[in-house]
Amino acid sequence: MNFNEEMKKRVEQIERVLAAYLPKEQGLQKTIFESMNYSVLAGGKRLRPMIMQETYRLFGGDQEEIEPFMAAMEMIHSSSLVHDDLPAMDADEYRRGRKTTWVVYGEDMAILAGDALMIYAFETAAKAFAISPHPQRVGQAVGILAQKTGIYGMIGGQTVDVELTDKPMSAEQLDFIYRLKTGALLEASMMIGAVLAGAGPQEVAAVERVACDVGVAFQIQDDILDVTSTAEVLGKPIGSDQKNNKTTYVTLYGMEQAGQQVEILSHRALDTLKKLPQRNEYLEELFISLIHRKK
Helix, strand or coil: CCHHHHHHHHHHHHHHHHHHHCCCCCCCCHHHHHHHHHHHCCCCCCHHHHHHHHHHHHCCCCCCCHHHHHHHHHHHHHHHHHHHCCCCCCCCCEECCEECHHHHHCHHHHHHHHHHHHHHHHHHHHHHHHCCCCHHHHHHHHHHHHHHHCCCCHHHHHHHHHHCCCCCCCHHHHHHHHHHHCHHHHHHHHHHHHHHHCCCHHHHHHHHHHHHHHHHHHHHHHHHHHHHCCHHHHCCCCCHHHHCCCCCHHHHHCHHHHHHHHHHHHHHHHHHHHCCCCCCHHHHHHHHHHHCCCC
């Protein structure tokens, strides 16, 4: 298996899924559609829908019911980035190598675009009811999506992150932020894939643990890249953590220990994944690639 070629194929397929579910840019409110689509189609790794689909395949899923959830997950992720870039948050003007949504459409429209993507994500996910042979699984998946997105998931983590900016932060607080702000959507991605494919409660719990470890490792690697990479490679400004006086794994533990923690968490995630009855070699390779990513 050529991992890079396989990844390219999967990204292209995900792009087609996204295009099918994004709103048409027409009507009196077409500006909101344009800003939503600009945000979602800005590129990126498409990591969350990819992990969702591969987990679905891991447990034997092979239906189109997964696609509305793949699109919904990327919409939610894009929504969080739109709001994260705002002047009231990180005040970033570039992401993925191009101007952020608020720079192009204004702060007011960026706020609305982020809100719209969040709501439209659930409208999109609900379309799985019409095409799934197992509506009860779809209902469970919608519940997971809501919980992991909201106050007990991503938004909860973002809240603590914002409140503790410019303030001393403990390792426990930082872990809490990373597990919720970054890990929660990855957990939702794997859990939804497993649930829709008919995995049992123990298997769903196992992939939740895998995703939690991968999410924290991914965020620590992001901390490292914010110090060591360049804006050209990363596709967004570097040094934003220092600019915003944010506590990170690098500031708490130093570069070497932060790098070691990425490997520890990633290998633990792989060990848990390999203990499942089924195997998905591509998913395993994807997690390995996250350890060594440069952007």
